[in-house]
Amino acid sequence: MITAACSFAMIAISASILLNIFRLIVGPDVTDRILALDTMVINAIGLIILAGITFGTTMYFEAALLFAMVGFVSTVAFCKFLLRGNVIE
């Protein structure tokens, strides 16, 4: 039961990562591309959690936590650079 649900969820999340890549390439402005990258990080966290459930190990959660932190910091750094022309003033 859980295995079938995990397969369905992995297919859905892979499709959404493809949609994010489409927006990353097409996106008319830089802010769209930043938004697409941020969404892609969240989808990658979802994939990592699904891999943890599928293989039955809790070791993947540290990777998911690190992904969450690095994704947030990189998005804020991109936006700060666009706003002020500098990351740390």
Next chain:
Amino acid sequence: MTTFIEWVSAAFIIVGAVFLFVGSFGLAKLPDTMRRLHGPTKATTLGIGALLIASMLYFVLLRQAAGFHELLITLFLFLTAPVTANMIAKAHIFRNKKLQEDLPLAARGTGWATLTGSVDSQDNRT
């Protein structure tokens, strides 16, 4: 009981995946940046929350493993998603001249801090 818990976590996994897909579909389909901001910041956060609830149920009730990492990830993502959306909206307003003309006046009549810099940063500007 075990089968029931399995069904519940499978339902949470499917709900989370559907919400993640809906958020990314909105990001790809909606017409401009301010509207595109809605999909990832609301639907995707809800989806990842449902996935983490499913993982917590599975590991705590079926595998008897400690499940506090999921709570940490949930807390972190729910705290940072609004901050990210605010920063992206500010950057978008800053880069779009036509949007700046439609903005209402700020309360103290000093202009928007995003566009002109705050009062003390104007004093210290070299």
